[in-house]
Amino acid sequence: MDKLSLQDPVFATYVIAATLMILKAVSMSWLTVLHMMQVKGGFRSPEDIKKTPLNPKPNPQQLEPNERVERIRRIQMNDLESLPFFLVAGFLFVFTEPSLLLARGLFYGYVVSRLLHFAAYFTARTHDTRATHWTVGSVILIAMTCRTLLAALGY
Amino acid sequence: MDKLSLQDPVFATYVIAATLMILKAVSMSWLTVLHMMQVKGGFRSPEDIKKTPLNPKPNPQQLEPNERVERIRRIQMNDLESLPFFLVAGFLFVFTEPSLLLARGLFYGYVVSRLLHFAAYFTARTHDTRATHWTVGSVILIAMTCRTLLAALGY
Amino acid sequence: MDKLSLQDPVFATYVIAATLMILKAVSMSWLTVLHMMQVKGGFRSPEDIKKTPLNPKPNPQQLEPNERVERIRRIQMNDLESLPFFLVAGFLFVFTEPSLLLARGLFYGYVVSRLLHFAAYFTARTHDTRATHWTVGSVILIAMTCRTLLAALGY
Numbered sequence: 001m002d003k004l005s006l007q008d009p010v011f012a013t014y015v016i017a018a019t020l021m022i023l024k025a026v027s028m029s030w031l032t033v034l035h036m037m038q039v040k041g042g043f044r045s046p047e048d049i050k051k052t053p054l055n056p057k058p059n060p061q062q063l064e065p066n067e068r069v070e071r072i073r074r075i076q077m078n079d080l081e082s083l084p085f086f087l088v089a090g091f092l093f094v095f096t097e098p099s100l101l102l103a104r105g106l107f108y109g110y111v112v113s114r115l116l117h118f119a120a121y122f123t124a125r126t127h128d129t130r131a132t133h134w135t136v137g138s139v140i141l142i143a144m145t146c147r148t149l150l151a152a153l154g155y
Numbered sequence: 156m157d158k159l160s161l162q163d164p165v166f167a168t169y170v171i172a173a174t175l176m177i178l179k180a181v182s183m184s185w186l187t188v189l190h191m192m193q194v195k196g197g198f199r200s201p202e203d204i205k206k207t208p209l210n211p212k213p214n215p216q217q218l219e220p221n222e223r224v225e226r227i228r229r230i231q232m233n234d235l236e237s238l239p240f241f242l243v244a245g246f247l248f249v250f251t252e253p254s255l256l257l258a259r260g261l262f263y264g265y266v267v268s269r270l271l272h273f274a275a276y277f278t279a280r281t282h283d284t285r286a287t288h289w290t291v292g293s294v295i296l297i298a299m300t301c302r303t304l305l306a307a308l309g310y
Numbered sequence: 311m312d313k314l315s316l317q318d319p320v321f322a323t324y325v326i327a328a329t330l331m332i333l334k335a336v337s338m339s340w341l342t343v344l345h346m347m348q349v350k351g352g353f354r355s356p357e358d359i360k361k362t363p364l365n366p367k368p369n370p371q372q373l374e375p376n377e378r379v380e381r382i383r384r385i386q387m388n389d390l391e392s393l394p395f396f397l398v399a400g401f402l403f404v405f406t407e408p409s410l411l412l413a414r415g416l417f418y419g420y421v422v423s424r425l426l427h428f429a430a431y432f433t434a435r436t437h438d439t440r441a442t443h444w445t446v447g448s449v450i451l452i453a454m455t456c457r458t459l460l461a462a463l464g465y
Contacts, residue, residue, distance in 0.1 A: 004314065016462045019456075019459035022395045022451075029448065045381070045431075045434070047435065047437065052438040054438050071200070076391060081180075083395075084395075085239075087395075088173060088243070088246075121200075126202060127198070127203045127205070128207040128209050131209070138185070141177075142178065142181055151170075243398070247329065282357065282364065297336055300332045300336070304330065306325075307325035
């Protein structure tokens with residue numbers, strides 16, 4: 001059995017979902033950078049208000065929290081609480097030899113739920129909308145993990 | 156050699172420990188939700204005090220930090236600093252072909268140390284108790300990682 | 311093909327880089343502990359100012375943020391935003407069967423960029439220096455991930 005190959009459809013599906021989620025996570029760092037540059041603030045370290053080519057006119061207010069920047073940081077924090085666990089859970093789920101249909105449903109379902117969660121959070125939709133998207137992803141993650149645990153226990 | 160199979164006892168041991176830790180991590184998110192619903196507060200985003208079915212009587216105090224909610228967030232933060240690295244380190248440790256006894260001792264020892272850490276943190280035991288449980292898990296993680304590094308270097 | 315073996319040079323390179331990064335991440339937790347012990351403060355939980363053998367003379371100021379401790383926490387936060395994703399992205403990149411030269415360049419390049427980032431952050435170099443090191447690592451991570459995504463899509 002050569003499950004772990006990009007030629008295997010289930011593993012390839014996992015890799016596509018995993019790499020998309022990694023790119024999503026890394027994008028949050030860049031989006032934080034972008035927003036800090038736009039508002040010229042939201043910095044966190046004392047040395048960030050030294051005069052440099054990237055910050056020619058520093059002032060102490062740049063160290064105060066900026067809501068636009070903090071919003072991205074909250075989105076990123078939510079990613080950190082979820083994505084690393086999806087990345088490992090999804091990988092281990094491959095060993096339960098799911099059907100391609102099930103793998104696609106769960107892996108891509110998770111990806112879509114996280115993109116919708118981002119859209120809702122970024123545009124400041126109500127808590128209930130954001131929570132709904134988050135819940136879909138979390139339930140998929142829990143379901144995959146429980147299925148894998150049972151398989152490892154021999155059920 | 157087919158190390159990466161749920162039929163392999165060492166790999167299955169890893170998968171059991173890993174999925175338990177993933178479920179533990181995800182539970183922290185749900186526990187945060189549960190506490191936020193109980194105290195009707197501890198929210199973080201300005202839009203969370205809009206009136207919605209889940210928050211019919213919003214008020215600005217809901218955005219203030221709530222110690223019960225913050226405690227879970229600190230526990231979760233501690234998870235994020237540890238669990239993703241255990242998940243990868245444990246997986247790579249499988250490639251060093253440890254005995255089943257050693258694998259069980261380290262993998263399940265880590266799981267138990269994290270559950271005790273959670274119990275101590277959640278019930279606000281002294282720092283020393285909490286730190287002791289944390290240290291056991293951290294030392295297991297470091298030992299596995301060093302062993303794997305040496306094996307990859309050919310020792 | 312037995313790509314996933316410590317005898318395989320590309321996989322062994324990944325494992326060396328991954329274990330070094332895991333040790334780096336875990337070190338940040340210990341460095342936080344060390345700094346908290348040195349300044350006898352920077353604690354976060356109310357129970358941390360109970361009298362214990364490790365904290366024989368507690369006082370409420372120990373719960374106030376301490377810049378030396380906060381600096382390590384910011385460094386660690388930066389690790390959490392990057393390293394877990396590198397660990398998975400690097401592993402999946404192995405399946406694209408890169409040349410050993412390319413794998414070494416990317417994996418060890420990432421490791422070096424993170425160590426330089428740590429050095430710049432720890433010694434409070436200017437934001438621009440720190441950002442440069444961070445950018446190198448982030449670009450390597452993005453490049454590996456995009457290459458893997460394309461391979462999984464069949465390109």
